[in-house]
Amino acid sequence: MSERKLTNNIRTLRFMSNEMTQAELGERVGVTRQTIAAVESGKYSPTLESAFRIAEVFGKPLEEVFRWEA
Amino acid sequence: MLARERFSWVQLTGLVLFFGAYFVVVSALQHAHIEPTFLQKIGILAIAAGSLAVVVLIDRIVAWLRPDRNAKPDERDKLIELRASGVAYYVLMAGALYVGCYLPFLATTWQIVNSTLAVVVIAEIVHHGLVVLGYRRGWRV
Numbered sequence: 462m463s464e465r466k467l468t469n470n471i472r473t474l475r476f477m478s479n480e481m482t483q484a485e486l487g488e489r490v491g492v493t494r495q496t497i498a499a500v501e502s503g504k505y506s507p508t509l510e511s512a513f514r515i516a517e518v519f520g521k522p523l524e525e526v527f528r529w530e531a
Numbered sequence: 532m533l534a535r536e537r538f539s540w541v542q543l544t545g546l547v548l549f550f551g552a553y554f555v556v557v558s559a560l561q562h563a564h565i566e567p568t569f570l571q572k573i574g575i576l577a578i579a580a581g582s583l584a585v586v587v588l589i590d591r592i593v594a595w596l597r598p599d600r601n602a603k604p605d606e607r608d609k610l611i612e613l614r615a616s617g618v619a620y621y622v623l624m625a626g627a628l629y630v631g632c633y634l635p636f637l638a639t640t641w642q643i644v645n646s647t648l649a650v651v652v653i654a655e656i657v658h659h660g661l662v663v664l665g666y667r668r669g670w671r672v
Contacts (some may be wrong), residue, residue, distance in 0.1 A: 490603040495533050495666075499607060504669025508606050 466530040471501045474519045474526065490514045534594040535608055539662040541590040542655065545583040550652045553579035557645055572641065576648075611665035619658035626650025 475481045483501070484494040490511055500506035500515075507515065516526045532540075556575055560567060567575070605613070630646045638646065643657060 492607065493533065493602065494606050496607040499669055500671075505607050511606060 464526065466503065467506055468503065468530045469500065469527045471497070471526065474521065477498055478519060485517060486515070489518050533608070533666065534597065534599065534602070534613075535604065538594070538658040538664040539586075539666075541586060542562065542583075543659040543663060546652055546656050546659070549579045549582045549586075550648075551588045554645070554649060555651075561642075611662055615658050615665060616660035616663055619654045622657045623650065624656035626653065646654055 471486070475483070475486060482494075483497040486511060487494045487497045490497070491514065492507075496505065496507075500507050512523060512527055516523045519526060553575060585619055627650065630643060630650055634643050
């Protein structure tokens with residue numbers, strides 16, 4: 462099986478949500494600002510629970526926030 | 532930088548500097564065939580451990596003064612800690628086997644004490660090194 466990388470649209474979605482900061486998003490999800498930064502840059506894959514919470518904050522389905530890199 | 536990451540940086544630097552210096556002094560004395568008195572041996576060790584304790588204490592005070600002092604570890608913090616502890620455990624176990632099962636047949640008491648200390652220091656360096664690496668480079672599942 463080929464190694465695929467998970468990417469996300471969090472940065473774009475934050476920008477579209479009145480330029481929400483990483484700290485604000487982190488607070489709403491229940492993680493630190495540094496964890497949001499790590500998720501955005503692809504250094505850390507969040508747990509399923511956090512992934513759903515992030516999607517919930519933006520009011521989007523999970524697959525619109527996280528997807529496999531083409 | 533998170534307080535947890537900074538703490539690991541402080542511990543890592545302190546361990547390498549102070550205990551590195553301690554083991555350099557101890558091995559230099561051994562190679563020069565100089566046998567320090569018991570108080571001198573304890574004194575050298577106390578200087579290394581005390582210096583590390585002072586640096587760690589300062590870091591803890593600085594962390595306590597910060598507004599995020601009550602921040603609980605999140606899932607990433609816990610994962611990084613878990614992985615670092617897991618690897619350090621095996622380093623500690625390997626060292627314990629070496630010190631406990633092999634060295635007693637070869638070394639003097641003081642060499643065994645220092646080897647035990649070295650194993651603990653190495654395991655801690657591995658632990659904090661991996662924590663720092665986990666925060667800097669990230670770990671993908």
